[in-house]
Structure formats: structure tokens, C-alpha cells
Amino acid sequence: MKRRLCSAILFLQAIVLGLTTPVLVQGDDLSTTQALVIGLGLAVACVLVAGMLRKAWAYYVGWAIQVAGLALGAFTPVMIVLGVVFGVLWFTAVRLGDTIDRDKAAAGVEA
Secondary structure: OHHHHHHHHHHHHHHHHHHHHHHHHHOOOOOHHHHHHHHHHHHHHHHHHHHOOOOOHHHHHHHHHHHHHHHHHHOOOHHHHHHHHHHHHHHHHHHHHHHHHHHHHHHOOOO
16 A cells, blocks of 8 residues: 555656646746756656655655655745645655555455
């Protein structure tokens, strides 16, 4: 369940980051190339990490993506809000997923 919840969050975040890219391009702080690399790079990273969540280290990369999303607030202030929202969603998915997986294992229910 943890993997399902976290990958759903990452896929939603990939969409939001992809849609944020044009806003980054229109801003004055980054060149068009930098904005495309950052925005689309983070979106692609979300999709790739969502596919790698079978590995324990991928959750740490997921945390790094949350920090990077929050750091985009330096260029686009609304990303501070979205970064906090996705950070809370990621934290909740990890915690709730762990709890559900642990409870299923204790009950002997197959995932």
C-alpha cells in the first residue's frame, strides 16, 4: 500500500511540475533552457522514482524531490505553497502506507 500511495503522489506531482514549467519559463529569474530543465526534469524524476519505489532508497529520492519542489518557491512563489502541500501528502503517504502494510502483515493478509 505504501508504494501505491507514494507513487500516486509522485504522479500527481509530476503533472503539477510539468504545468509549472511554463510559469518558470515566463519568469525573469531563469533562462528558458534552465526553466525547462528544472521543471521537466523534476517531472520526469517523479515518474522515474514512482516506478522505482520497490527499492527502499527510492523513498529517500522522493524526499529529495519534495525538497526540490519546495525550493522552486525561490523562482515561483506559489511553489512554496504547492511544495508544502506535496510534502505533507508525501509524509502522509509514507506514514499511512507503513501503518497499513504493518497492520496487513500482522493480520496475515496478502497485499
